[in-house]
Amino acid sequence: MDRSLCFTTGKIFLLFNFGYIGTAVGIGIGLYIILPRKKKPSGRRFAQLLVGIYMLLFLGIIKKENMQLEGFFFYLLTGLFSGSVIHYLVAKIAGPVLFGRGYCGWSCWTTMVLDYLPYKRNKLGRIAPKWEQMRYVHFALSLLLVLVLWFFLQYRPPPTGQDTLAWLGVGNMIYFASAITLAYMFKDNRAFCKYLCPITVILKVTSRFSLLKIAGEKEKCTQCGACNKNCPMDINIMEYVNHGKRVLSTECIFCLTCTTVCPEGILESTFRMDVGGMEHIQRK
Numbered sequence: 038m039d040r041s042l043c044f045t046t047g048k049i050f051l052l053f054n055f056g057y058i059g060t061a062v063g064i065g066i067g068l069y070i071i072l073p074r075k076k077k078p079s080g081r082r083f084a085q086l087l088v089g090i091y092m093l094l095f096l097g098i099i100k101k102e103n104m105q106l107e108g109f110f111f112y113l114l115t116g117l118f119s120g121s122v123i124h125y126l127v128a129k130i131a132g133p134v135l136f137g138r139g140y141c142g143w144s145c146w147t148t149m150v151l152d153y154l155p156y157k158r159n160k161l162g163r164i165a166p167k168w169e170q171m172r173y174v175h176f177a178l179s180l181l182l183v184l185v186l187w188f189f190l191q192y193r194p195p196p197t198g199q200d201t202l203a204w205l206g207v208g209n210m211i212y213f214a215s216a217i218t219l220a221y222m223f224k225d226n227r228a229f230c231k232y233l234c235p236i237t238v239i240l241k242v243t244s245r246f247s248l249l250k251i252a253g254e255k256e257k258c259t260q261c262g263a264c265n266k267n268c269p270m271d272i273n274i275m276e277y278v279n280h281g282k283r284v285l286s287t288e289c290i291f292c293l294t295c296t297t298v299c300p301e302g303i304l305e306s307t308f309r310m311d312v313g314g315m316e317h318i319q320r321k
């Protein structure tokens with residue numbers, strides 16, 4: 038077996054990998070806690086940069102693992118428990134049952150770039166609800182591409198090397214180009230997450246069961262609307278608070294923006310059991 042693949046599956050790698058990611062997120066959370074209110078989002082973005090750069094540059098480019106969705110499908114078909122498979126299992130399949138879409142808020146390498154574009158606050162709400170179906174089409178096309186290559190063309194990608202680097206490079210070029218185009222088109226940094234990202238197809242299922250969700254006390258809410266105006270995912274947070282429910286939307290990326298802008302300080306992270314999926318989204 039290729040030495041570099043051994044590195045990304047061995048015990049030493051697992052210790053290093055989870056040690057690094059845990060430390061990076063820990064630093065981000067620490068910064069988030071100690072920074073003044075307005076600067077708190079920098080803590081989250083710092084963690085996102087540390088984890089995103091590690092996954093894309095180290096695991097992807099240096100170790101030549103295909104971290105894209107197609108890579109995950111290929112590794113599954115090959116039966117290889119690679120770093121990419123571990124990443125999908127922890128961050129996108131099992132992890133969201135604990136921490137929801139925390140990966141999207143704190144670790145994604147696509148949004149580590151998108152979050153620095155000029156449209157942090159989407160002033161128009163979701164202006165293209167039909168476009169939301171595109172993420173399902175994208176997911177289906179990715180799966181279909183892998184299945185056709187595997188079963189009809191007998192393509193067997195090596196687990197690591199130049200082929201995987203090509204998949205990673207082309208995949209990321211398409212993601213970044215479409216994500217930046219959508220951000221400028223809709224004046225919304227997170228437009229790609231809302232309309233085109235295929236990973237959401239998995240995340241929207243697994244994050245329903247998240248123990249970690251945002252909640253606020255109905256009696257203390259002044260209906261000022263600051264949370265709704267600032268939520269990057271256009272979630273109608275007030276609607277949940279008014280109904281005495283936690284934020285059950287599977288669109289929540291746990292960025293904590295709402296908790297920092299609420300003038301009453303009533304929104305907070307809570308940890309208990311309920312099933313999400315009730316979507317209150319702000320439309321134009």
Ligand code: SF4
Pocket residue numbers: 140141142145146147148229230231234235236237
């Ligand atoms: S929705 Fe996709 S692009 Fe957006 S943060 Fe999540 S994984 Fe990244």
Ligand code: SF4
Pocket residue numbers: 251267268269270271272274284288289290291292293294295296
């Ligand atoms: S509900 Fe709060 S934590 Fe969730 S995406 Fe909106 S602002 Fe971020």
Ligand code: SF4
Pocket residue numbers: 253257258259260261262263264265274275278298299300301302303304
């Ligand atoms: S920001 Fe706070 S007080 Fe204002 S509407 Fe939202 S939850 Fe209520």
